[in-house]
Amino acid sequence: MTHALFWAAGGTGFTFLMTALGSATVFLFRERVSRRLHRLLLGFAAGVMIAASMWSLLIPAIQAAEEAGLPGWFPAAGGSALGVLFLVSMDALLPHLTPAFLQGPREESGRRSALLVLAIAMHNIPEGMAVGISFALAAQGDPTLLPAALALALGIGIQNFPEGAAISLPLRQTGISRGRSFLLGAASGAVEPVAALLTVLAAGAVEPLMPWLLSFAAGAMLYVVVEELIPEANLRHDHETHGGTFGVMAGFLIMMILDVALG
Numbered sequence: 564m565t566h567a568l569f570w571a572a573g574g575t576g577f578t579f580l581m582t583a584l585g586s587a588t589v590f591l592f593r594e595r596v597s598r599r600l601h602r603l604l605l606g607f608a609a610g611v612m613i614a615a616s617m618w619s620l621l622i623p624a625i626q627a628a629e630e631a632g633l634p635g636w637f638p639a640a641g642g643s644a645l646g647v648l649f650l651v652s653m654d655a656l657l658p659h660l661t662p663a664f665l666q667g668p669r670e671e672s673g674r675r676s677a678l679l680v681l682a683i684a685m686h687n688i689p690e691g692m693a694v695g696i697s698f699a700l701a702a703q704g705d706p707t708l709l710p711a712a713l714a715l716a717l718g719i720g721i722q723n724f725p726e727g728a729a730i731s732l733p734l735r736q737t738g739i740s741r742g743r744s745f746l747l748g749a750a751s752g753a754v755e756p757v758a759a760l761l762t763v764l765a766a767g768a769v770e771p772l773m774p775w776l777l778s779f780a781a782g783a784m785l786y787v788v789v790e791e792l793i794p795e796a797n798l799r800h801d802h803e804t805h806g807g808t809f810g811v812m813a814g815f816l817i818m819m820i821l822d823v824a825l826g
Contacts, residue, residue, distance in 0.1 A: 585727025610814025642778025
């Protein structure tokens with residue numbers, strides 16, 4: 564258990580650092596970033612999350628369920644559905660990252676910023692869970708899974724860099740200072756270490772939950788991809804290039820290679 568907690572803290576510490584580094588790009592750009600770059604970053608994040616959901620979460624969930632004598636599809640489908648329902652509930656209470664929301668009245672910028680960070684933080688819970696449960700699996704008697712857990716942490720960390728930029732840069736465009744935009748963007752990733760450690764503790768206490776927790780994280784991540792990242796990445800105006808699509812494919816391929824090569 565101690566090893567799992569230590570590894571999960573290290574893995575999600577890295578993903579949090581990458582979120583902060585992405586948020587720090589607010590100091591490099593002026594008032595706005597190009598729409599093409601914004602879509603490319605969002606698309607890349609989507610591709611990483613799709614590949615991670617398949618290779619690092621759903622496939623291990625199916626294998627773990629079958630080893631426990633359960634139909635592999637049952638916890639994979641049930642856990643994924645629970646993950647989707649969780650974020651559907653969150654979306655009913657929290658705002659989406661949309662231009663209309665970001666460009667609201669200046670006098671409401673404080674409330675808008677707080678809601679935005681809370682919304683993104685809720686969406687980062689599955690990522691923290693995914694890293695935590697992967698390290699828990701590796702620590703509970705199967706060290707051969709450690710490379711796959713490291714690959715997942717690396718992939719989510721890579722994905723968090725553009726995600727941090729996608730938060731801080733739009734906040735800067737609304738008139739918020741660079742320093743505050745950076746802090747808010749970085750804060751959105753702080754939930755990942757917390758979610759990872761709580762998931763490791765839960766998995767250690769009730770081992771049969773492993774397939775369900777893996778699938779829950781996968782379903783929630785896929786919901787974020789379909790509901791928010793891909794639509795935002797593929798908005799086209801005036802016959803612009805397909806940057807969002809290319810970003811999705813690049814993120815998917817890089818994460819797939821990492822997972823298969825290291826796992």
